[in-house]
Amino acid sequence: xxxIENILNSFHKWLxxxxxxxxxxxxxMALIAFFAITLFAILGLVLVYLERKVSAFIQIRKGPNRVxxxxxxxxxxxTLKLIVKxxxxxxxxxxxxxxxxxxxxxxxxxxxxAPIPFARGVQIWNINIGVFYVTAVxxxxxxxxxxxxxxxxxxxxxxxxxxxxxxxxSYELSAGMAILSIIVLTGxxxxxxxxxxxxxxxxxxxxxxxALVAFVIYIIAVTAETNRAPFDLAEAESELxxxxxxxYAGMRFALFFLAEYINIFIVCAIGATxxxxxxxxxxxxxxxxxxxxxxxxPSSIWFFGKTFFLILLIxxxxxxxxxxxVDQLLNLEWKYLLPISMLNLLVMTLIAIKGWHF
Amino acid sequence: MRNVVETTPEGNMVLNVGPxxxxxxxxxxxxxxxxGETILNLDPNIGYIHRSxxxxxxxxxxxxxxxxxxxxxYLSAHMNxxxxxxxxxxxxxxxxxxxxxxxxxxxxxxxxLASHQLWWGSLAMDLGAxxxxxxxxxxxxxxxxxxxxxxxxxxTMNYIVxxxxxxxxxxxxxxxxxxxxxxxxSKIGEYHELVTNNVIFQNRTKGIGILSKEDAISYGCTGxxxxxxxxxxxxRKIYPYSAYKNIQFNEILETxxxxxxxxxxxxxxxxxxxxxxxxxxxxxxEGEFLAKTKAVLKLxxxxxxxxxxxxxxxxxxxxxxxxxxxxxxxxxxSPGFSNLSALNHMIKGHKxxxxxxxxxTLDLVIPDIDR
Amino acid sequence: xxxxxxxxxxxxxxPETATxxxxxxxxxxxxxxxxxxxxxxxxxxxxxxxxxxxCETCVDxxxxxxxxxxxxxxxxxxxxxxxxxxxxxxPQIESLxxxxxxxxxxxxxxxxxxxxxxxxxxxxxxLLLTEDWVGYPLRKDxxxxxxxxxx
Numbered sequence: 043x044x045x046i047e048n049i050l051n052s053f054h055k056w057l058x059x060x061x062x063x064x065x066x067x068x069x070x071m072a073l074i075a076f077f078a079i080t081l082f083a084i085l086g087l088v089l090v091y092l093e094r095k096v097s098a099f100i101q102i103r104k105g106p107n108r109v110x111x112x113x114x115x116x117x118x119x120x121t122l123k124l125i126v127k128x129x130x131x132x133x134x135x136x137x138x139x140x141x142x143x144x145x146x147x148x149x150x151x152x153x154x155x156a157p158i159p160f161a162r163g164v165q166i167w168n169i170n171i172g173v174f175y176v177t178a179v180x181x182x183x184x185x186x187x188x189x190x191x192x193x194x195x196x197x198x199x200x201x202x203x204x205x206x207x208x209x210x211x212s213y214e215l216s217a218g219m220a221i222l223s224i225i226v227l228t229g230x231x232x233x234x235x236x237x238x239x240x241x242x243x244x245x246x247x248x249x250x251x252x253a254l255v256a257f258v259i260y261i262i263a264v265t266a267e268t269n270r271a272p273f274d275l276a277e278a279e280s281e282l283x284x285x286x287x288x289x290y291a292g293m294r295f296a297l298f299f300l301a302e303y304i305n306i307f308i309v310c311a312i313g314a315t316x317x318x319x320x321x322x323x324x325x326x327x328x329x330x331x332x333x334x335x336x337x338x339x340p341s342s343i344w345f346f347g348k349t350f351f352l353i354l355l356i357x358x359x360x361x362x363x364x365x366x367x368v369d370q371l372l373n374l375e376w377k378y379l380l381p382i383s384m385l386n387l388l389v390m391t392l393i394a395i396k397g398w399h400f
Numbered sequence: 401m402r403n404v405v406e407t408t409p410e411g412n413m414v415l416n417v418g419p420x421x422x423x424x425x426x427x428x429x430x431x432x433x434x435x436g437e438t439i440l441n442l443d444p445n446i447g448y449i450h451r452s453x454x455x456x457x458x459x460x461x462x463x464x465x466x467x468x469x470x471x472x473x474y475l476s477a478h479m480n481x482x483x484x485x486x487x488x489x490x491x492x493x494x495x496x497x498x499x500x501x502x503x504x505x506x507x508x509x510x511x512x513l514a515s516h517q518l519w520w521g522s523l524a525m526d527l528g529a530x531x532x533x534x535x536x537x538x539x540x541x542x543x544x545x546x547x548x549x550x551x552x553x554x555x556t557m558n559y560i561v562x563x564x565x566x567x568x569x570x571x572x573x574x575x576x577x578x579x580x581x582x583x584x585x586s587k588i589g590e591y592h593e594l595v596t597n598n599v600i601f602q603n604r605t606k607g608i609g610i611l612s613k614e615d616a617i618s619y620g621c622t623g624x625x626x627x628x629x630x631x632x633x634x635x636r637k638i639y640p641y642s643a644y645k646n647i648q649f650n651e652i653l654e655t656x657x658x659x660x661x662x663x664x665x666x667x668x669x670x671x672x673x674x675x676x677x678x679x680x681x682x683x684x685x686e687g688e689f690l691a692k693t694k695a696v697l698k699l700x701x702x703x704x705x706x707x708x709x710x711x712x713x714x715x716x717x718x719x720x721x722x723x724x725x726x727x728x729x730x731x732x733x734s735p736g737f738s739n740l741s742a743l744n745h746m747i748k749g750h751k752x753x754x755x756x757x758x759x760x761t762l763d764l765v766i767p768d769i770d771r
Numbered sequence: 772x773x774x775x776x777x778x779x780x781x782x783x784x785x786p787e788t789a790t791x792x793x794x795x796x797x798x799x800x801x802x803x804x805x806x807x808x809x810x811x812x813x814x815x816x817x818x819x820x821x822x823x824x825x826c827e828t829c830v831d832x833x834x835x836x837x838x839x840x841x842x843x844x845x846x847x848x849x850x851x852x853x854x855x856x857x858x859x860x861x862p863q864i865e866s867l868x869x870x871x872x873x874x875x876x877x878x879x880x881x882x883x884x885x886x887x888x889x890x891x892x893x894x895x896x897x898l899l900l901t902e903d904w905v906g907y908p909l910r911k912d913x914x915x916x917x918x919x920x921x922x
Contacts, residue, residue, distance in 0.1 A: 101534040197415050201437070201752070271528055272600055280423040280526045281756050364600045365528025367753040368437055447899030454884075455908055455919075490794065617823050617845055620873030631845060638848060705795050705841065705852075707825070716826045716841070729909075733826040733841075741876040770899060 046342055047163035074166055078155050085307050086300040087117045092350075093303075093357055100361040127292035132195070135289065139193035144290065144297035146186035151304040153179050158311050159233050161321045161342035172233035173225060176312055177218055180267065183305065184210040187269075187276065187286050190298070194289035202285025205368055206276030210267055212375040217263035219383035220256040223390040224249070224316045227399060233315055240319035242327050248399050252390045257317045259383045264309035265356055266371070268302060272363035275371060306353055314348035321345040408433065412440060415752075419448050423526045423756045426766030428740075430755075437751045442744040450770040457730045462488050462562065462697040465727065470556045472732060473768035475515040478507050478551075479710035480732075481560040483717040486641060487706040488562040491699035491721060497688040498643075500564030505643040506577070506680050507551070507559060509673040513584070514543040515711035515763075516670050523663070523760035524595050527604055532595055539587060542580045546573065562697060564690035577681050581674055588671065596667065605659035609746040609758035612657055619745065620738035623713020624669060625762055628662035630655040635709040647679050662761040698725055712736055712763055736768040777849050780818060785809065796841075798852040803838070803864045806855050810870055813842060813853070820844045821851065824871040827878065829885045831911045835859050836887060840867070857887060866892035884909040 057066045091106070091114060098105025106113030131140060157172035159165040169175055184207055191203020225231060227249060228239045239245075246253050266273035277285035284290075287298045314320060321341035325333045366374065393399050407413050418429040427448035433441040453472060457465040466484045470477035482504055489496060521536030544554045549570040551559040559566050595601050611621065616629040626633045634651040636644045652668045654661035699721035706717045713735025720729040739762045746758055778797040781790045788809070790799045801809050813821040826841035836857040843850040857864050866889035867874040878889045879898040886907035889895055897904060906913050 097530070101531045102538060103534060197413060201415075205437075274528065275753075278528070278753070280528060281753050283422060361529075361531050362594075363529060364524065364595075364598060364604060365753070366600055367604060367751055369751060370600075370603055447901075450899040452884075452908055615872070618872040620823065620825055620871065620877075622825075633845070702794050703798075703852075705826075714825065718826060718828065718839070718841075720830055729830045731826065731828040733828075737876065737880075738873050741873055745872075 045340065046161045050164060078152055078166070081155065082152060082300065082304060083121075086303050087121065089303040089307065089353065090117045090120070090299075092353070093360075096354065096357045097361050100358070121296065124293055124296040129292040129294055132289050134195045136193040136195065139189045140289075141294075143186045143190035143193060144294045144301075146189060147183050147301040148297045148304075150179060150183040150186065151301040151308065153182075154305070154308045157233055158308065159237060159315065159320055159345070161340070161345055164342070165234070168232070168234060171231045173221055173231045173236070173312070173316075176308070177214070177221060180305070180308070181210065181214055183301070190290065191286040194286070196289050198282040198284070199286050199288050202276045202278065202282045202288070205278075205282075206269060206286060208368070209269070209273065209275060209371060212372055213263045213266040213273075213379075216259050216375060216379040216383050217267060219380070219387050220260035220263060221312075221316060223252060223256040223383075223387045226387070226391050226394045227253075229394075233320070237315060237320040237322050240322050240325075242325055244317065244319040244322070244324070246317040249390070250393065250399065252386050252393060253317065255382065255386045256390065257313070259379055259386070260313055260317070261352070261355065262379065263375075264313065265359060266375075268305045268309060268356075270302075270306065270356055271360040272365050273371060274360075274365060275368055278365060280365075306356060307349065310349045310352035310356065311345070313352050314345065318348045319344075320348070411435075417755070423759065424766070425522060425764065428764065428766050428769070430743075432747075432752075432755065434752065437753075439747050439750055439752065439755060442747050442755075444740055444743065446740070446766070446769055448770065449767050453771045454730055454732065457727055459726060461725050462699060462727070465730070466561060467558050469732070470558050471767060472734065472771055473710055473712060473715075473736070473765050474556055475518060475765055476508075476511050476710040476712065477555075477557045478504075478511045478560055479708065480715060481558060482508055482642070483706050483708045483710075483715045485560050485562045486708065487704045487717045487719050488697065488699065490706065491702065491704045491719065492562065492693065492697060494563050494691050494693055496564055496642075496691055498685045499687045500689045500691070501643040502680050502684050503565050503569055503689065504560055505647075506677055506684075507547075507565075509676050510543050510546065510577070510580075511557075512711045513670055513673050514540050514547075516666050516673075517543075519666060519711075519760075519763045520591065520595070523757070524601075526756045526760040527601060529595065529598075529601070532591070535587070535590065535594070539580070539584050542576070542583060546570075546576050546580065549573065549576070561690070563693045564688070566690070568689045569684070574681055574684070577677060581678060581681075584670075584674060588667075591667070596663070602660065604753070604757050605663055605761070606656075608659045608750060608754050609761065610656075610658050611742055611746050615742065615745060616657070619742035621713070621742050622735050622738060623709070623711075623763075624652075624662055624665040625713060625739045625742070627652060628654050628665045628761075629657035633714065635707050635714050639707055641706075641708055643680065647676055649676050649679075659757050659761040666763070696725055698723065699727070710735060712765065712768065713739060732771060734768045734771060736762075736764050736766075740764055740769055773849070777819075777851065781851065784812070784816070784819075793852055796850045796852055798854060800854045800856070803855045803857045806838075806867075807865045809853065810840075810867060813851075814870055819849075820846050822846070824867065824873055824877075825850075827867070827874060827881065829857075829881045829887055829909075831859075831885065831909065833859075833911050836862055836885065838864055838881070838887065862887040863890060864888075865890050866895075868892055883907075886910070 095105045106116035109115040109119050156167040157169050157175055187206045188203045191199040224245055228236045246257055269276045287295055321344050323336035323344050412433050412435045415432050415434050417432055418424040419427040429445040431443040432439050453468050466481050469480040469484050472480055517536040517540040521533035524532035547557055548554050550573055551557040611629045613629045613631050616626040616631045622633050630653055637651045649672050652665050654665050701723040704719045707714055716733030718731040719727050722728040747755055778792055781797055788799055788801050790797055813819050821842040821844050823843040823845050825843050828839050830837045838855040838857055840853040866878055878892055881887050882895055883898045883900055
């Protein structure tokens with residue numbers, strides 16, 4: 043059966059048979075860096091293409107259809123254009139922070155790729171506090187956005203950055219609470235353990251209604267955290283022209299743009315891991331035969347399928363809903379989502395203690 | 401740390417919205433004084449697209465000047481032409497053929513529909529929902545096709561001339577208008593499902609930008625903006641002109657005066673326009689479409705004023721004639737100009753995000769304001 | 772009120788001013804100094820209740836200016852035209868901002884294009900043209916060799 047895990051293991055053995063342990067590690071680290079950057083680029087291209095096609099489908103248009111079959115090379119061409127574009131800098135900006143900001147946002151997004159289990163046994167870094175790591179590192183990206191807004195010396199950028207700061211800080215709480223409610227069920231912060239605990243069914247089915255509530259809150263919160271419509275107040279092109287990246291152009295802008303899409307991928311991957319079992323195939327309790335059939339589908343397909351399902355969900359939101367106002371956004375978080383998720387966490391804890399879940 | 405953003409002595413920030421800004425839909429420039437996100441004061445700076453149409457018209461003949469009025473409120477070009485034609489006809493005392501009157505009204509109502517659809521799409525876009533724009537344009541496209549066949553243009557249309565209309569309607573006109581009505585009626589529910597009933601949309605518009613009836617009168621607001629505040633000001637109903645005398649339709653009034661009321665007025669007005677077209681489309685009388693007039697028009701000495709309803713409100717055409725072949729003085733009282741003057745009053749104390757929704761529901765067309 | 776009774780009541784209400792029937796509505800001609808007094812009476816009276824200023828503009832007659840006010844009543848649905856004569860050398864007239872808020876913008880426009888000074892206007896600045904524009908374009912003697920096209 044096709045399995046990335048086996049390929050990787052035999053590759054590791056083959057390297058080990060030729061070189062000593064240190065060299066193997068160095069080569070593998072270089073390969074992983076290469077892999078991460080490649081994945082970053084490919085995901086960016088695929089997600090942008092997907093977004094354009096999805097929006098076109100929703101908006102009764104055709105979307106990109108000229109470059110390559112079905113326009114699949116459109117985003118490649120766009121990226122090329124962005125790379126060769128002059129990366130000019132406005133005169134009055136704070137030069138150091140202005141140049142640093144896109145890299146902070148991008149590096150944060152790349153760091154988040156580390157603990158994600160892409161398939162059975164395929165993970166860059168199996169860290170025992172994986173979920174904690176993701177929530178901690180993902181909050182760093184707001185620093186990059188604030189930096190960009192401040193350094194641009196533009197009133198619109200500043201407003202956008204401030205909105206973004208308030209928004210991400212608030213919505214992280216709900217996202218954290220929603221994640222916590224799965225953690226209390228599994229009792230582990232390790233993503234592999236969390237997946238292993240869904241051997242006999244995904245948490246969204248096993249955790250009764252509280253898991254469903256946690257999932258809904260998680261999706262809302264991460265949509266806000268990644269600055270996507272209907273919570274795209276930081277960019278809000280009809281109010282703040284471009285928000286925090288108004289003054290950015292060329293590749294610097296592209297880095298913000300790519301980081302946004304990578305962030306979507308990551309939050310959806312985490313969501314899929316926590317609620318839909320990550321790479322774990324669809325298993326029902328002890329229906330051995332059914333579970334075996336499901337196992338024939340490679341785990342990587344399960345993982346990417348679930349992740350892209352969630353990504354499509356978030357894209358669907360974006361092209362349907364109007365944007366909230368800034369005070370309504372904070373009201374929603376502090377008056378509704380946070381109390382609900384706290385209560386939900388309590389109920390979930392009760393379920394975990396009593397063992398009422400399946 | 402360097403002070404990146406200048407502030408006023410009170411510590412507020414002056415933000416330039418426009419002249420290039422995605423939600424001003426043109427070259428409107430607003431100075432807004434903000435404290436954080438809250439707008440304290442708004443000062444419109446207009447004139448970026450001022451072409452002095454009034455001065456130009458003073459050297460154009462009565463046949464020529466009508467064409468420059470399509471460039472004022474380009475979304476209700478036919479109504480602008482209609483207003484000028486009515487004023488000139490009033491001066492000349494020309495009897496317009498009934499067929500021309502009916503065609504004028506149908507064309508005007510189609511223009512109103514097209515204008516409101518564009519407004520609906522762009523309002524949703526201002527509020528962050530990008531898809532409704534395409535749904536609106538799907539139906540608007542049918543109207544522009546009809547216009548293209550009959551009037552020969554899709555945007556700056558000139559069709560209504562003193563004495564009637566420039567040419568007879570296209571043979572497909574009636575069939576295509578009926579097709580449009582069927583299509584529109586099947587889709588209006590979709591509009592409401594997608595935008596009107598959306599919770600976020602309602603929260604963004606209800607209770608925002610309230611304009612009381614007294615203020616609407618004092619600021620000289622007209623059209624759907626004033627009708628959202630409960631001020632009955634539909635010129636088609638109050639001073640019926642052309643074929644509006646003979647048809648049954650309702651004046652749409654809402655009383656709340658907020659953005660949502662203005663929104664609902666326009667939405668319901670679209671259905672009313674369809675109702676008007678339905679009454680007329682099968683009853684276009686046979687006959688002349690253009691009255692016989694002299695080659696060179698000369699208005700008698702005097703002053704002529706016409707009030708009529710465009711998609712945005714009341715258009716006033718004021719012609720002062722000295723008896724020559726060109727107007728001595730001409731003044732267009734444009735609806736957007738007065739509606740814009742109420743914006744500062746409506747927006748004070750609201751957030752920057754609300755500026756967009758209030759401006760959207762005022763339905764400002766900048767060339768109409770600047771002229 | 773219809774035009775005829777309105778004309779009669781205006782004539783009895785303002786016996787010293789000239790009120791005639793225009794092409795659409797009754798027209799009343801006054802001197803610029805009388806403006807505030809007349810407007811106060813027209814707007815304040817329950818019989819007329821002219822609460823709606825739907826057009827305010829100016830006409831350059833080469834010898835003098837005429838400010839033209841189109842007034843209407845949202846209650847009785849009648850309209851009238853008020854004309855105030857303004858001196859061309861020292862063009863000054865009282866502002867109507869305290870009666871009609873819409874006058875603020877309309878008067879700025881007239882100031883911009885005709886150069887009529889409105890006394891007691893809260894914020895009399897150029898509106899459509901730039902602050903440093905020379906001359907008042909809608910005056911009949913205005914001439915701009917670059918921007919004007921003579922037909």
